[in-house]
Amino acid sequence: MYYIGVDIGSTCAKTxxxxxxxxxxxxxxxxxxxxxxxxxxxxxxxxxDAGFDPKDNVVVATGYGRVAIPYSDKTVTEIxxxxxxxxxxxxxxxxxxxxxxxxxxxxxxxxHGMVKNFIMNDKCSAGTGRFLEVMANTLSxxxxxxxxxxxxxxxxxxxxxxxxxxxxxxxSLIGRGEKKENIAFAVVDSIVRKVASQASRMHLxxxxxxxxxxxxxxxxxxxxxxxxxxxxxxxxxxxxxAGSIGATVFARKLGAKKS
Amino acid sequence: MSDYxxxxxxxxxxxxxxxxxxxxxxxxxxxxxxxxxxxxxxxGFYDFVVSEIHGIRPSEMIAAQAEGKKxxxxxxxxxxxxxxxxxxALFSGLCGGSxxxxxxxxxxxxxxxxxxxxxxxxxxxxRTCPFFRLVDMIVGxxxxxxxxxxxxxxxxxVPMYIMDMPQMKRDIDIQKWADEIKAFAAKMEELTGNTITxxxxxxxxxxxxxxxxxxxxxxxxxxxxxxxPISGLDALLIMQIAFFDDPAxxxxxxxxxxxxxxxxxxxxxSVFPAGTKRILLTGTxxxxxxxxxxxxxxxxxxxxxxxxxxTGTRYFENLVDEDNATLDDAYMALSKRYMKNNCSCxxxxxxxxxxxxxxxxxxxxxxxxxxxxxxxxxxxxxxxxVEEAMNEAGIPFLGIETDYTDSDAxxxxxxxxxxxxMLG
Ligand code: SF4
Ligand code: SF4
Numbered sequence: 001m002y003y004i005g006v007d008i009g010s011t012c013a014k015t016x017x018x019x020x021x022x023x024x025x026x027x028x029x030x031x032x033x034x035x036x037x038x039x040x041x042x043x044x045x046x047x048x049d050a051g052f053d054p055k056d057n058v059v060v061a062t063g064y065g066r067v068a069i070p071y072s073d074k075t076v077t078e079i080x081x082x083x084x085x086x087x088x089x090x091x092x093x094x095x096x097x098x099x100x101x102x103x104x105x106x107x108x109x110x111x112h113g114m115v116k117n118f119i120m121n122d123k124c125s126a127g128t129g130r131f132l133e134v135m136a137n138t139l140s141x142x143x144x145x146x147x148x149x150x151x152x153x154x155x156x157x158x159x160x161x162x163x164x165x166x167x168x169x170x171x172s173l174i175g176r177g178e179k180k181e182n183i184a185f186a187v188v189d190s191i192v193r194k195v196a197s198q199a200s201r202m203h204l205x206x207x208x209x210x211x212x213x214x215x216x217x218x219x220x221x222x223x224x225x226x227x228x229x230x231x232x233x234x235x236x237x238x239x240x241x242a243g244s245i246g247a248t249v250f251a252r253k254l255g256a257k258k259s
Numbered sequence: 260m261s262d263y264x265x266x267x268x269x270x271x272x273x274x275x276x277x278x279x280x281x282x283x284x285x286x287x288x289x290x291x292x293x294x295x296x297x298x299x300x301x302x303g304f305y306d307f308v309v310s311e312i313h314g315i316r317p318s319e320m321i322a323a324q325a326e327g328k329k330x331x332x333x334x335x336x337x338x339x340x341x342x343x344x345x346x347x348a349l350f351s352g353l354c355g356g357s358x359x360x361x362x363x364x365x366x367x368x369x370x371x372x373x374x375x376x377x378x379x380x381x382x383x384x385x386r387t388c389p390f391f392r393l394v395d396m397i398v399g400x401x402x403x404x405x406x407x408x409x410x411x412x413x414x415x416x417v418p419m420y421i422m423d424m425p426q427m428k429r430d431i432d433i434q435k436w437a438d439e440i441k442a443f444a445a446k447m448e449e450l451t452g453n454t455i456t457x458x459x460x461x462x463x464x465x466x467x468x469x470x471x472x473x474x475x476x477x478x479x480x481x482x483x484x485x486x487x488p489i490s491g492l493d494a495l496l497i498m499q500i501a502f503f504d505d506p507a508x509x510x511x512x513x514x515x516x517x518x519x520x521x522x523x524x525x526x527x528x529s530v531f532p533a534g535t536k537r538i539l540l541t542g543t544x545x546x547x548x549x550x551x552x553x554x555x556x557x558x559x560x561x562x563x564x565x566x567x568x569x570t571g572t573r574y575f576e577n578l579v580d581e582d583n584a585t586l587d588d589a590y591m592a593l594s595k596r597y598m599k600n601n602c603s604c605x606x607x608x609x610x611x612x613x614x615x616x617x618x619x620x621x622x623x624x625x626x627x628x629x630x631x632x633x634x635x636x637x638x639x640x641x642x643x644x645v646e647e648a649m650n651e652a653g654i655p656f657l658g659i660e661t662d663y664t665d666s667d668a669x670x671x672x673x674x675x676x677x678x679x680x681m682l683g
Contacts, residue, residue, distance in 0.1 A: 078673070079673070115680070117681075
């Protein structure tokens with residue numbers, strides 16, 4: 001029996017498969033695309049081809065597309081899953097988890113390995129992956145390239161938090177002939193400040209803070225966030241799978257109940 | 260719905276637009292209410308009232324007007340129904356709870372006004388609500404800025420009377436509210452041509468107290484720690500209808516529900532599986548037909564067991580002293596009861612925090628969800644103190660801001676589900 005966690009987020013779908021001991025056998029990320037239903041079906045095929053057919057194993061679904069997965073045995077919200085995933089990955093029972101997702105950013109206070117409190121910005125895309133994507137587009141670079149560029153920039157800022165207004169600010173910066181590095185710096189700075197201001201509403205002082213979600217690959221974002229929060233933010237390459245890893249935790253619990 | 264077309268025409272309503280509302284409401288009601296299982300039988304009355312929402316009660320009011328009685332519309336639980344009743348008039352809460360009316364209100368009000376106020380103005384000016392059309396006078400109050408200014412606009416279209424509400428709760432404020440009630444009584448005498456007597460007012464106080472006691476019995480039944488005899492949605496519906504029903508009938512029907520709920524508690528009949536998380540919902544009013552949050556909460560593995568709201572405990576808690584010797588005594592007794600209500604319009608408002616802490620215990624809740632209507636800066640600002648008090652007491656807390664649209668339903672569901680998961 002295998003334990004499958006499927007996390008269908010707004011931009012990417014992440015899948016993790018473990019055995020009863022939590023050892024990872026399969027991990028995959030793919031774009032969500034237009035339809036979570038189609039994505040769910042693609043994932044099902046992938047899993048079946050790899051020898052982990054959902055119908056013979058336990059599946060827990062999470063993420064905003066969690067209800068679109070017909071073969072799941074249970075759904076758990078991404079907040080609870082990111083917490084469980086981060087506990088697995090980083091090994092802290094007390095910590096703050098910052099998940100910068102495609103459409104929303106979550107800050108989770110973890111106590112005794114469980115969610116103690118959380119906030120979620122979901123009304124606008126300021127401080128989310130989406131913001132980065134839009135600005136990267138405007139600068140004709142990829143989001144990854146943007147974060148690399150940002151490292152070489154300084155001294156520029158975007159004042160508007162609204163993505164639409166911020167985009168026109170970026171356009172006028174381009175028009176003024178501002179260096180790309182400086183604009184990229186301003187974009188990352190805006191995201192980091194927004195995330196930090198949300199984090200300041202949670203009780204994270206003295207606890208380790210871990211970054212999960214799609215932006216965890218960027219060392220520069222990690223550093224910038226650490227500077228802004230005045231604490232050393234931890235992350236690891238696996239952290240983008242935190243939601244699906246967390247889902248496998250619940251799959252294993254469910255499996256234990258079933259057998 | 261039976262045929263009320265002529266009545267609506269006589270009220271000069273916009274029949275075509277109103278038809279659209281009549282078409283969506285039954286579906287919305289069916290989806291949220293009729294899909295629930297094991298509802299109390301006594302909810303039949305309320306289902307019927309909703310099915311005829313723009314017909315049955317308005318037609319009763321119009322019949323009363325034909326006999327020479329007046330109908331007064333209100334917007335706030337501080338306006339004393341007793342005085343209206345003692346003057347031989349009928350009252351009806353008017354607050355609008357549907358997105359249907361919001362665009363109409365936005366023609367008159369800034370977009371960043373709370374949806375309750377926008378919907379209320381929209382309902383009047385778009386001519387799509389019979390209650391708004393039939394009232395002889397509307398009573399406003401100087402509570403929040405949004406309402407205060409909206410009343411000026413409303414006043415251009417319908418006779419308005421404004422009560423000046425104190426913002427603090429010192430003795431002089433309680434005296435001041437008693438004076439305001441007395442002035443309002445004079446206004447009601449003028450409007451109706453009837454004289455308010457001490458016997459009449461004492462009787463009215465008893466009538467409204469009886470209604471409060473009946474509604475309180477329903478809430479008492481919801482305190483049972485081991486059994487949830489009624490869904491939050493059904494309880495909310497009872498409260499919403501209480502705002503415009505005849506007070507004696509309201510008491511009678513609520514008592515019937517209470518009888519059934521008490522029996523259910525004895526028999527262990529619950530509408531939710533054992534272990535369902537119990538939620539206290541606090542914050543801004545949920546005017547009919549605003550059922551959004553209750554529906555999301557109650558389809559996310561939790562149950563609402565109490566509403567610390569005007570469409571909830573603020574409507575029925577505390578009774579008015581009965582058998583007053585003089586009218587002035589009665590006005591003072593009324594003022595004392597009404598001033599025990601804790602709305603965010605007041606400062607300081609520690610009483611509301613104490614209420615929430617008390618209710619969290621009384622109703623054996625697992626967590627508190629505080630909701631505020633978008634652009635209501637009073638409740639929004641007060642949230643900080645509520646949250647701090649909950650943290651201190653170790654009561655899990657979730658704050659939500661929302662309006663009447665469905666656009667945020669899925670995000671709300673994620674937060675609420677996560678909150679329920681957090682409760683264990
Ligand atoms: S919230 Fe305050 S102003 Fe609004 S109805 Fe209630 S008591 Fe009145
Ligand atoms: S919810 Fe707030 S803004 Fe809206 S009417 Fe009530 S007090 Fe005023």
